[in-house]
Amino acid sequence: MSNDEIIYQKMLKAIVEHQIPPGERLPEDKLSEAFGVSRTGIRKVLQRLALERFVVIQPNKGAQVNRPSRREASEVWDSRIMLEPLLIPSISENWNDKLSQQFRSMVELEKRANHNGDMAQAIQLTAKFHYELARVGHNLVLAEFVEQLCYRSSLVIAAYGTRESVNCDCGDHSNLIDLLDRNLISEAQNWMRHHLEQLKASISLTSKQETHVDFSKLFT
Known part of the structure; x- marks a missing residue:
């Protein structure tokens, strides 16, 4: 390094x-x-x-x-809640066993960071999971937009978040992978929306x- x-x-x-x-x-x-x-x-x-x-x-x-202002923080999460579930159908079209294993490996790294109490690493890894997943949809413009939103929401978590903002209380990413493996698109969209709503709810927008x-x- x-x-x-x-x-x-x-x-x-x-x-x-x-x-x-x-x-x-x-x-x-x-x-x-x-x-x-x-x-x-x-x-x-x-x-x-x-x-x-x-x-x-x-x-x-x-x-x-x-x-980040409280308004900016709220708008960042609202943008993710609106956008990321919409990407699920295109992600599903390109999903395969190799990608499933790749993302499961990422989830294991997330869990290890949480177990070790490394909040910085956990925030980086959960953001990476989301923007790498967006790239699977093969729309690079949208994927880059999601990546920027992930960076901005990582900052919001850094400023206002808690341990609950990055741990499994807001949903285990492996559950989403299970749904994609079974091609359950609607269920995967609902999971993503609920997951992001929980993340937003974990943020305490106080100075x-x-x-x-x-x-x-x-x-x-």
Whole structure:
């Protein structure tokens, strides 16, 4: 794993696990000192996090952890609830045993992350399950849209979510795979809709108390 990837994973984990709260500034100099790397290296990681909407970078102001509004958070989930069940018929048309095994392997990784209490990894994996599933439908435009929605909903979970937002309380993805294996399209659509509605319901759209972050202590 490259040094950039290690820093990215540590920062993502800190954001997702609320060690760095929404709205917190991310000074390049302090992060550079904490990780013992150049500001150029930190800038690359911040740009990647910004692409995934976990971070906002503003000219002359620097980077800070993104703080989605309650309205934005609600609209992101409503968009997923509306769109993802509609993709199920096209996904079903392309579904096969190889894909079934591939996605079951992904579910096992999700379960392992949850069992280990790794919320950051669990959020990444559950998002990946959804946008990789969307790609099975062979509509790349819609798949890319779902991927962006997944990144944005991951941020919402990072900002406002709980353990219930990423664990099996919101539905085991293997149940969806079972339905796709049996070509039960309507049932799979209903499962997806209910699953996403439960995820939305697990979000507590309240502001968290501001904290001061000591990056040197956090990342050493």
